[in-house]
């Protein structure tokens with residue numbers, strides 16, 4: 001069972017996604033990570049991705065889908081995927097779903113739900129390690145990262161940038177999420193990481209039993 005993970009910025013999608021993937025042995029498809037991995041590869045697709053990035057261009061939806069297809073072709077027998085951060089828009093959802101159908105994948109959408117107020121509160125107070133760039137949630141009490149780096153508020157976490165990101169989620173990603181309405185699992189993301197993690201396992205366990 002593949003999972004397509006959705007969540008507003010601040011919902012903890014990346015963190016919970018990683019925990020869920022680890023728990024159920026899912027391979028994580030995350031566009032940024034996949035781009036970095038491919039551009040270091042000596043394959044045809046790798047060279048193409050590297051050229052686009054080096055030219056400073058955005059990777060088009062077509063190329064992203066080529067990357068998804070490449071990922072699925074190279075997936076080990078019986079392996080499932082957790083898609084993190086894709087699709088962001090309706091057009092991506094359409095092409096991703098066409099690929100999932102082509103490869104006869106079983107899949108569900110998973111939405112980590114938080115209110116706009118929670119998103120704003122978390123985003124304006126979360127901090128990032130200045131050395132390894134790990135993001136720490138608002139309720140993290142420490143002053144230092146495990147790597148020894150210092151935690152500071154992210155520069156792009158100012159109010160207008162946050163509003164723009166949340167608006168993009170509402171206007172572009174929500175319509176894409178609605179395309180999964182008949183196979184969408186909702187998880188309340190308002191609690192602490194530990195609480196949401198526990199809740200996620202309770203809800204997802206039956207899918208992987």
Ligand SMILES: [Zn+2]
Pocket residue numbers: 129130131132133134145146147148149
């Ligand atoms: Zn660090």
